[in-house]
Amino acid sequence: MRITVKVGTSTLAYPTGRLNIRHVEELVKVLSDLKNAGHEIVLVSSGAIGMGVGKLPLSERPTDMPTKQAAAAVGQCELMYTYDRLFTEYNHVVAQILITGADFDHADRKQNLENTMFRLLELGVIPIINENDTIATEEISVGDNDTLGAIVATCVKSDLLVILSDIDGLYTADPRKDHNARFISVVETITPEIEALAGGSGSSLGTGGMATKLRAAHIATEAGTDMVIANGARPEILYDIVDGKRVGTRFIGEGRA
Numbered sequence: 001m002r003i004t005v006k007v008g009t010s011t012l013a014y015p016t017g018r019l020n021i022r023h024v025e026e027l028v029k030v031l032s033d034l035k036n037a038g039h040e041i042v043l044v045s046s047g048a049i050g051m052g053v054g055k056l057p058l059s060e061r062p063t064d065m066p067t068k069q070a071a072a073a074v075g076q077c078e079l080m081y082t083y084d085r086l087f088t089e090y091n092h093v094v095a096q097i098l099i100t101g102a103d104f105d106h107a108d109r110k111q112n113l114e115n116t117m118f119r120l121l122e123l124g125v126i127p128i129i130n131e132n133d134t135i136a137t138e139e140i141s142v143g144d145n146d147t148l149g150a151i152v153a154t155c156v157k158s159d160l161l162v163i164l165s166d167i168d169g170l171y172t173a174d175p176r177k178d179h180n181a182r183f184i185s186v187v188e189t190i191t192p193e194i195e196a197l198a199g200g201s202g203s204s205l206g207t208g209g210m211a212t213k214l215r216a217a218h219i220a221t222e223a224g225t226d227m228v229i230a231n232g233a234r235p236e237i238l239y240d241i242v243d244g245k246r247v248g249t250r251f252i253g254e255g256r257a
């Protein structure tokens with residue numbers, strides 16, 4: 001299987017911006033093991049801004065664009081240094097790919113990206129992708145890595161997209177506020193009712209915006225890719241997801257039901 005895994009800042013770093021060593025080490029170990037088992041792995045990783053905040057003399061996540069860009073430029077180095085070091089321990093080679101939303105709007109740039117990605121996969125490399133935060137100001141950015149993960153997954157024709165977050169998946173209501181909230185383990189069609197679960201003021205179902213995850217699910221499933229939202233606190237969960245077990249919320253790709 002070709003598997004694209006998107007991992008969010010909440011899994012990779014503590015609120016201080018410092019690396020969550022346990023999560024990152026486990027993630028790299030599981031991804032390396034899945035690769036050893038014969039799967040192809042593409043990793044879409046956030047965390048550049050968060051880690052930049054941890055390294056720079058900044059007390060909190062910046063709100064102004066130049067400081068965000070500066071933090072991302074610093075943090076991206078730390079992020080890749082960490083991945084390179086940890087994947088090397090398991091004899092895997094990684095590549096860094098930084099893209100912006102505009103790259104997908106230009107046929108030639110998109111083609112260049114695809115050529116690079118497919119060649120890297122042929123060479124047995126694990127591409128690690130993030131938005132190019134130095135360049136990607138609002139007008140040209142994808143904006144969030146859930147959507148970026150879905151675009152990348154369809155671009156490389158992944159069989160599966162996994163979004164690792166700080167939530168278990170999709171619920172019928174916010175489980176922290178509503179004891180009757182039911183967990184939804186399979187979504188065969190993204191109906192308006194499902195859509196409605198992501199929106200609404202104050203009803204965000206978990207801290208990692210469900211709206212961007214549903215947008216990602218739309219993009220992935222339309223292209224025939226299954227997408228699973230799962231909790232990244234235990235990266236071993238990826239084994240069960242790849243085995244098709246019922247963990248997290250699985251959105252069934254068109255033509256796969």
Ligand code: GLU
Nearest residue numbers: 046047048049131144145
């Ligand atoms: N590109 C951002 C970063 O690396 C993350 C964007 C997102 O997680 O949605 O910090």
